[in-house]
């Protein structure tokens with residue numbers, strides 16, 4: 001069990017180590033100005049985490065880090081409780097664009113990508129770097145489905161027109177409630193232009209288990225229209241293998257960049273793209289989707 005306490009002056013240099021992991025621009029003089037608002041998490045008297053928040057209508061987390069994932073969750077949970085109980089509607093934080101692991105941790109805690117601020121923070125070498133803004137609108141920390149890792153045999157090949165019904169099956173499974181024909185029709189069309197960028201994965205009985213479908217929408221720039229893995233086959237790195245094969249084929253065609261969009265709160269997909277070295281580009285507000293609801297969309301890209 002963690003003990004959460006207000007930091008004292010003698011602890012500032014230890015807190016700085018935690019703060020810098022989150023935001024390299026933070027300095028000791030800056031930290032000392034906030035001494036009465038810094039929370040330290042202690043285990044057996046030892047500092048194992050630290051956080052600084054400005055609570056308000058919109059709460060801002062200056063930094064929050066801990067030595068383990070469990071301690072980080074406990075610390076964040078207590079900040080979220082305080083923020084939402086005292087009337088906050090939103091929690092925001094800024095982190096360096098190159099800190100993918102931090103972005104993964106925050107996504108797992110239910111934070112969404114909100115925007116990017118160009119050259120807005122100093123890194124450890126004093127250079128200006130891009131900053132990502134991430135937000136959370138509710139105190140709940142989502143349970144993201146468990147990832148399985150048992151081996152599953154599959155192979156990948158280009159999509160053919162005969163596979164039309166397989167796409168219907170895949171789309172129905174991966175995007176329940178949406179119109180599978182829209183996917184199948186578009187894939188039929190784009191696969192004619194770029195057969196190497198439209199790939200499906202099949203199991204040893206030739207049942208479809210996944211697919212990735214892209215087209216070169218502008219010179220040297222390919223857009224991934226759809227990536228889906230059957231629910232029962234998720235977690236076996238089929239998505240990663242499809243993406244790798246697509247990257248290989250795209251590179252051969254002279255493509256240098258891949259782009260993709262997904263619902264801002266599709267946490268498994270966001271985690272998938274971050275894990276596969278995609279970077280957040282921007283958030284598009286209230287995009288009408290095929291279920292008829294307006295959802296925000298986030299766009300990621302990767303240089304290949």
Ligand SMILES: CC(C)(COP(=O)(O)OP(=O)(O)OC[C@H]1O[C@@H](n2cnc3c(N)ncnc32)[C@H](O)[C@@H]1OP(=O)(O)O)[C@@H](O)C(=O)NCCC(=O)NCCS
Pocket residue numbers: 144145146147174175226227228229230233234235236237238239240241260261262266268269271272273275
């Ligand atoms: C997103 C999707 C394609 C991932 O496919 P997958 O084959 O299950 O993913 P992989 O096994 O290759 O996962 C690669 C990495 O992504 C991350 N990831 C993928 N799914 C995750 C999940 N549910 N929870 C947490 N992390 C996840 C993990 O970091 C994983 O690496 P790890 O297993 O080494 O930790 C699949 O979940 C899917 O089809 N979802 C429904 C359709 C969809 O949302 N498509 C994307 C919209 S554009």
